[in-house]
Amino acid sequence: MAAGTATPVGIGVVGIEHLHVFELVDGLVAAGCTPVAHASASDSLADLYGTWQASSEPVGAEAVLSDPRVDVVVLAGVPADRADVAVAALEAGKDVLSAKPGVTTAAQLARVRGAATASGRRWWVLFSERYANPAVLRAVELARTGAIGRVVHVEASAPHRLSPDERPAWFFDRERAGGIVVDLGTHQVDHFLAATGADAADVQVVASAAGSTRDWGDDPARAGFEDVGELVLAAPGVRGHHRIDFLEPDGFPTWGDTRLVITGTDGRLEVRIAVGDDGQHEPAAVWITDHRGVHRDDEVPEATWARDLLADRADGGERFMARDHAFDVTALALQAAAAASGWGTA
Incomplete structure (x- = not known):
């Protein structure tokens, strides 16, 4: 649950193309989050995920991003596709937790940074x-x-x-x-x-x-x-x-x-x-x-990391990572x- 509240934080997953999704979601669920919905083009991993998190509804990506129950969008799709989803999620008022790499080009990184700045929401990448x-x-x-x-x-x-x-x-x-x-x-x-x-x-x-x-x-x-x-x-x-x-x-x-x-x-x-x-x-x-x-x-x-992420989400802190850290790491790697x-x- 989010620090200082009794309302569980809802998780929406877009892209179940890499096994990292299980690590990300497992950490968030252990910290008190509730899986709400998921969308994926990978049937095999999506089926496995749906069996694992039975409370999560299989829907389309747009439905995940528009669902008012979803607070944090988890991204583990094809890396080149993650930036577009991150931007859409940030613009929809959601925070974003991505598997690495969060983006694959400098232009994508600039778009995500702009969306995060404009929305005031957070973009995290779990460097596991x-x-x-x-x-x-x-x-x-x-x-x-x-x-x-x-x-x-x-x-x-x-x-x-x-x-x-x-x-x-x-x-x-x-x-x-x-x-x-x-x-x-x-x-x-x-x-x-x-x-x-x-x-x-x-x-x-x-x-x-x-x-x-x-x-x-x-x-x-x-x-x-x-x-x-x-x-x-x-x-x-x-x-x-x-x-x-x-x-x-x-x-x-x-x-x-x-x-x-x-x-x-x-x-x-x-x-x-x-x-x-x-x-x-x-x-x-x-x-x-x-x-x-x-x-x-x-x-x-x-x-x-998961508890720290939720605490930061609740009060704007930087326990998990500084606001610019994922951007800084990604920019240097690019x-x-x-x-x-x-x-x-x-």
């Missing part, structure tokens, strides 16, 4: 590799409170499992999906801004790259699909090196072996996924290396994608 990962939240908290001195470097790698036969056709179309830097790169920009506290206006894209390492043979629909990418970011006194890919081997027990290393003048923070002797993954943990030695930090916070050289280019 931080907001839904307690270990990353803790590492950022430690970095920002001076546990390792002044942060001078951020290094992150984010290999993802591709599982190509389980992906929809749009996923391999750069125009529809946005490309690897616009997609996975948003997590990396979010990590850099959060860990360093840098003002987005002071961040420079030093270098970026994207490309394809696979030979898809006689499958022209997937030819040229970007499965590797890189971003090098810099702000006053700090740099970031970030690698993203879809090369995680199928043998790893979860979707990707993501790593984050934050280096400061007095120590280092590392977030990594542990794999036990049985080959199964364990929750990500924070390791601190400082002048006392190497130790594991077990003060892992609860992921509160800038990096536009400047990207080919992978392996000398």
